[in-house]
Amino acid sequence: MKYFPTLTDEQRDKLAESFILAVKDITGCSRQVISVAFEPVEPELWIKTVYQGEILQRNDLTHTFPDYPATSE
Numbered sequence: 454m455k456y457f458p459t460l461t462d463e464q465r466d467k468l469a470e471s472f473i474l475a476v477k478d479i480t481g482c483s484r485q486v487i488s489v490a491f492e493p494v495e496p497e498l499w500i501k502t503v504y505q506g507e508i509l510q511r512n513d514l515t516h517t518f519p520d521y522p523a524t525s526e
Contacts (some may be wrong), residue, residue: 458493
């Protein structure tokens with residue numbers, strides 16, 4: 454998961470646990486085979502590196518697209 458570097462350790466822990474529980478519930482796999490990674494991205498780099506560089510460039514892998522203006526300032 455990429456995010457602005459504003460999440461606390463506690464928030465990341467809660468998100469990771471939520472992801473793990475959802476994956477377990479939907480797939481039936483054990484938590485021992487699930488990993489969760491977080492990568493902070495500065496807001497001023499988001500459009501170029503994440504939106505344009507990953508979401509659009511790898512749109513065949515993107516399941517849900519964001520709903521925000523995606524232009525560089």
